[in-house]
Amino acid sequence: MPAGTARRDVVVVGGGHNALTAAAYLAQAGSSVLLLERDDHLGGATVSAEAFPGTGARLSRYSYLVSLLPQRIIDDLGLSITLRRRRFASYTPRPGSDVGLLVDNHDAGATRRSFEAIGAGGDHAGFTDLYDRTTRLAQAVWPSVTGPLPRRSELRRALGDDATWDAFVERPLGEVIERSVRDDLVRGVVLTDGLISTFARAHQADLQQNVCFLYHVIGGGTGAWDVPVGGMGQVSGALEQAARAAGATLVTGAEVTGVDGDGVVTYVEGEEQRQVRGAYVLWGGAPGHLARVRGTEPPPAEGAQIKVNLLLSRLPRLRETGIAPEAAFGGTFHVHESYAQLDSAYARATSGELPEPVPAEIYCHSLTDPSILSPALREQGAHTLTVFTLQTPHRLIDHARPDQQRARWERAVLDSISSVLAEPLDDVLLRDPSGRPCVETRTTLDLERSPGMPGGSIFHGPLDWPFADDDEPLDTPAARWGVATDDRRILLCGAGSRRGGGVSGLGGLHAAQAVLETTRRG
Numbered sequence: 001m002p003a004g005t006a007r008r009d010v011v012v013v014g015g016g017h018n019a020l021t022a023a024a025y026l027a028q029a030g031s032s033v034l035l036l037e038r039d040d041h042l043g044g045a046t047v048s049a050e051a052f053p054g055t056g057a058r059l060s061r062y063s064y065l066v067s068l069l070p071q072r073i074i075d076d077l078g079l080s081i082t083l084r085r086r087r088f089a090s091y092t093p094r095p096g097s098d099v100g101l102l103v104d105n106h107d108a109g110a111t112r113r114s115f116e117a118i119g120a121g122g123d124h125a126g127f128t129d130l131y132d133r134t135t136r137l138a139q140a141v142w143p144s145v146t147g148p149l150p151r152r153s154e155l156r157r158a159l160g161d162d163a164t165w166d167a168f169v170e171r172p173l174g175e176v177i178e179r180s181v182r183d184d185l186v187r188g189v190v191l192t193d194g195l196i197s198t199f200a201r202a203h204q205a206d207l208q209q210n211v212c213f214l215y216h217v218i219g220g221g222t223g224a225w226d227v228p229v230g231g232m233g234q235v236s237g238a239l240e241q242a243a244r245a246a247g248a249t250l251v252t253g254a255e256v257t258g259v260d261g262d263g264v265v266t267y268v269e270g271e272e273q274r275q276v277r278g279a280y281v282l283w284g285g286a287p288g289h290l291a292r293v294r295g296t297e298p299p300p301a302e303g304a305q306i307k308v309n310l311l312l313s314r315l316p317r318l319r320e321t322g323i324a325p326e327a328a329f330g331g332t333f334h335v336h337e338s339y340a341q342l343d344s345a346y347a348r349a350t351s352g353e354l355p356e357p358v359p360a361e362i363y364c365h366s367l368t369d370p371s372i373l374s375p376a377l378r379e380q381g382a383h384t385l386t387v388f389t390l391q392t393p394h395r396l397i398d399h400a401r402p403d404q405q406r407a408r409w410e411r412a413v414l415d416s417i418s419s420v421l422a423e424p425l426d427d428v429l430l431r432d433p434s435g436r437p438c439v440e441t442r443t444t445l446d447l448e449r450s451p452g453m454p455g456g457s458i459f460h461g462p463l464d465w466p467f468a469d470d471d472e473p474l475d476t477p478a479a480r481w482g483v484a485t486d487d488r489r490i491l492l493c494g495a496g497s498r499r500g501g502g503v504s505g506l507g508g509l510h511a512a513q514a515v516l517e518t519t520r521r522g
Helices: 017-028 071-077 108-117 121-144 152-159 162-170 173-180 184-194 208-221 233-246 287-294 339-350 375-380 402-418 444-449 506-521
Strands: 006-013 033-036 083-085 088-093 100-104 226-228 249-251 254-259 264-269 272-283 307-312 332-335 360-363 383-389 439-442 490-492
Touching (some): 017 233, 017 506, 071 506, 088 184, 108 121, 121 152, 121 208, 162 173, 233 249, 287 490, 383 402, 439 444
Antiparallel strands (some): 083 226, 264 272, 307 439, 332 360, 360 383
């Protein structure tokens, strides 16, 4: 190590919400903390941006909803954020018809009548029972996420319902779906939560669909997904403020090029190469990037989504005249996501073809939180839409033709959505001051290049269960908190940590707790 190398208790690499969480916790505890972020701004994927310059709309450009952020982190760090609950869970048009399934969180009778209207009245009881069971599962699992990894048997005992545990944890998700409901559309509504950025089938043996599903139904002990008022940038902004107030030094424009076993971090800031030594290095980026800077083989990572941001002059008209667009788009709007369509899309993607039609789901931030729109946009009735496709894995990307492929996929997504509406989506697209339609499409390759997600995986790699197997060694604080690497000085603190996926801050909390526990023991 060169003479004069700076020293810190902790060096945090990356400036996403997990890294900011770790920096805030450790600085509050009295550690000297230096955070290094390669971009010229902090927040990573939890940012708000004017994706369409000159329009007056600030979108949550990448991540967009919050479910897994524990109240403990909000309270511990004094975060000033507001999360708003949506009334409607989802609306799912039946392709080729003028009806759809509307799940209303506030009106069980209306939901039951909607089941009957699509010819699936017999599934209402099974659908309700299935989600009653996931709520019990959430109530058992959720309290554990802010502590060290629990054991599998410990959570099973906490649930006290072996049949439910086996259905969602031990057996393929498709089995419990098919036992609970019969209608193809209703089955698809359930399965979608197991396929967010996860390329899988309902009966897949490795149970990746089950792991993904579990994270989507445990948040807050209810599984509710909330809207961050002001956009996702308010979350990362509050975390940045907490870290700075606690005394952490946050540096942007600093690209890390090396990390060694002595805790020496090499980085480039401007034109100058610098080094800093940390007693601990917390890696907030993807594990694949950590492997690259250490010269080792990166772990596998593959996302399975196309992200499309839209700004509309108004909400589009529906084929179903009895449902207001404000209700249909007030929750998650499912497009071509029946059980059979999701399986067909998987098969088509496996053969190397983009699914046709493209399964997708849509979220309208501005219905729940109009503050992201300028007064002029609000006055004219404009709205934002965020589209997130399923069963569109990174393996389909032709790296030699990214622009042509992006344009083709954007068209396929817009056509897929338009096919379940009463009018083409293009007819309600706003245009920016230069006359371009307000559409922004991000493929997995785009996400790999910026904000730096290998394979476009929003989870930085395959998800893990939020517990340890009974025979798994947990002999160090880093292992117990699910943040260990093969080097005791280097810990994961991002989405690639054991329970770090999603906008949760959990990766940062766990890494900070592992450092503090190790320091106390030492």
